[in-house]
Amino acid sequence: MRTPAQARIAYKEAVRRLREVLEALDGQNKSIHNFEPWKQMVAERSGCFPEGVRFYLLNKLFQLRPAEIARLEGKEPKAVRGIIIRISDKLKAGEISLFDFSEEESEAAKSRLEEKRAKRREYREKNKEREMALERVYREKNREKLRARDRERRKKDGPPFIPPQLRTHCPAGHEYAGDNLYIGPNGKRRCRACNRERSRRHNARPE
Numbered sequence: 073m074r075t076p077a078q079a080r081i082a083y084k085e086a087v088r089r090l091r092e093v094l095e096a097l098d099g100q101n102k103s104i105h106n107f108e109p110w111k112q113m114v115a116e117r118s119g120c121f122p123e124g125v126r127f128y129l130l131n132k133l134f135q136l137r138p139a140e141i142a143r144l145e146g147k148e149p150k151a152v153r154g155i156i157i158r159i160s161d162k163l164k165a166g167e168i169s170l171f172d173f174s175e176e177e178s179e180a181a182k183s184r185l186e187e188k189r190a191k192r193r194e195y196r197e198k199n200k201e202r203e204m205a206l207e208r209v210y211r212e213k214n215r216e217k218l219r220a221r222d223r224e225r226r227k228k229d230g231p232p233f234i235p236p237q238l239r240t241h242c243p244a245g246h247e248y249a250g251d252n253l254y255i256g257p258n259g260k261r262r263c264r265a266c267n268r269e270r271s272r273r274h275n276a277r278p279e
Contacts, residue, residue, distance in 0.1 A: 124159040125168075131156050242266055 127145070130136045136144075138153040145152070162168045196203075211218060241247050242263035256262045 124155045127152055127155050128159040128163070236260070244269075 123145075127138075127141050130141050130144075131138065138156060139149040141147070142149040142152045159168070239248070242265075244263070244266050246252055246263045246265045248261050248263065252264045254262050254264060
């Protein structure tokens with residue numbers, strides 16, 4: 073994570089670069105940058121963008137108007153506007169993707185991913201016992217802290233759910249045992265104390 077001072081420096085550098093690009097686009101200082109090295113660097117790092125996708129991203133992400141894109145790319149504004157609309161429709165219809173890679177690049181990326189995943193699985197298998205031991209040590213050292221966390225979580229989430237057939241007390245706190253327990257006609261357990269209280273309240277109601 074960056075410190076506030078580093079964030080301010082990065083922000084100022086980003087603003088400086090944005091101003092240079094805007095000046096170049098406005099024609100105020102056309103010789104300030106040669107855009108070809110920048111385009112080549114982006115292509116090397118993230119793949120080549122098809123022309124239509126590039127126009128679409130410049131329009132949607134950087135809010136450049138079709139006329140500005142046309143001036144930057146040396147195209148007609150009307151043609152750029154039509155390409156942006158067509159690319160937008162194709163993306164919404166799922167006919168194209170934003171990046172265009174060759175089959176060799178796709179296969180190489182897939183092989184790298186599979187290799188990394190295989191190494192990760194192999195590492196986990198080799199260190200399974202070690203990780204379990206570290207987990208036990210952590211729980212032993214932080215037992216009170218974990219218990220306090222669990223208590224706070226239970227208070228927040230409420231009491232855990234217990235199936236009716238496993239409950240030992242009724243909602244009022246009377247024990248399901250001895251003379252206080254009886255089985256109703258439907259086979260469910262009933263509390264005699266609660267039943268007497270309900271009958272008393274019912275009989276005490278005014279006519």
